[in-house]
Amino acid sequence: MAEKYQFIDIKASGPGIVAAAFDNQVAYCTASGAQITARICAALRDLIESGEGGAVLDRVRHWPGAPLADALPLRLAGGLHALHLAGTEPALKAIYDDTPGVDDAHLVAAALHQHQAALLPWLDGPPQTNEAGRSANFIAAMLWLAEQGLPARFECLEIGSSAGINLMLDRYHYDLGGVQVGPEPGAIRFQPEWQGDAPPSHPIAIASTKGCDVAPVDLTDPEQALRLKAYIWPEHTVRFERLEAAIAEATKRAPDLVHRNAADFVEAELAKPQVAGTTRMLMHSIVWQYVPEDQQARVTAAMEAAGACATPDRPLAWVALEANRVLHIHEMVVRYWPGGEEPVVVTRAHPHGTWIGWGGSERTI
DSSP: OOOSOOOOOTTOOSTTHHHHHHHHHHHHHHHTTOHHHHHHHHHHHHHHHHTOOSHHHHHHHTOSSOTTTTTHHHHHHHHHHHHHHHTSOGGGHHHHTTOTTOOHHHHHHHHHHHTHHHHGGGGSSOOOOOOGGGHHHHHHHHHHHHHTTOOSEEEEEEESOTTTGGGGGGGSEEEETTEEESSSSOSSEEOOEEESSOOOOOOOEEEEEEEEESSOOOTTSHHHHHHHHHTSOTTOHHHHHHHHHHHHHHHHSOOOEEEOOHHHHHHHHHTSOOOTTOEEEEEEESOGGGSOHHHHHHHHHHHHHHHHTOBTTBOEEEEEEEEETTTTEEEEEEEEETTEEEEEEEEEEOTTSSEEEETTOOOOO
16 A cells, blocks of 8 residues: 655646555545545556546546545545445455455446446545544634634634534534633534643633535435445544534524625625624534536635725624645644734645644644
């Protein structure tokens, strides 16, 4: 299996890049303690390089876009995991049980050929990795923003909300380096391994949450929930528990989630009146790479234009938990207006919330 990341432009495409994307995914999964998913991706990489035929691999091998930016390996890994979860391909159980001495490539190839009609649609869109653990970073950002003097009452706007799990962040409890935030006991309790100084302790309030997605997921629909579960790496059992808790919460009261692209959503929400004494905060996690470049430009322009009009009583903040593709870590970068226009790395974090480094930990994923 691949042991090191290859430093490749995330927008790169063409011959050799597809296999390299799978190699990088293997290294990423291995570093993140996801050995089973690493085995699946390694088997797919081997099949790509060996010339194994079939409609699924042919489409993957001749991918027209940028496989890294498109998270191509995780699209197909999600489809295979769905087959396993549904029990429609029993032979894959040996891999998902992490049984040693198994010909992974042979089992995966058989599944690809047998279920190509079911697997091809999984290549049509990016993975939905809606992870509740990332909300701890958003709460940490609020504590940091309050320390900078911004009103500690937040109007949260999220792009790429998927199923809206992080839109329910006010229903969870957080222990962030000993700083307690949120209701007790909370629908989900988060206590990430904390590195560095504790965050500042401030009483914060969440006035509202609203999000958008180009393909929103209804957690109360069992079929859609199963699709979301398929994108969870099977090694990370706590994430399945969190998802079940989020489903229960969504059943009680659905998150405010609309079907809209990022740029349209941000422009529309920023045009609305802002209540005095409230910080309007745009937030997103592991989504920016999936937003088309023209929409990225529109979101940036809209935020900077709104920021130019922001006041101390009606400030604007931008909180982005995204991958640093140079360092191969995830960073939470924050900007705010007025007064904090330059980006600041407030945390570095595990992509699923296992640990958080305050002020930019040097730990890698």
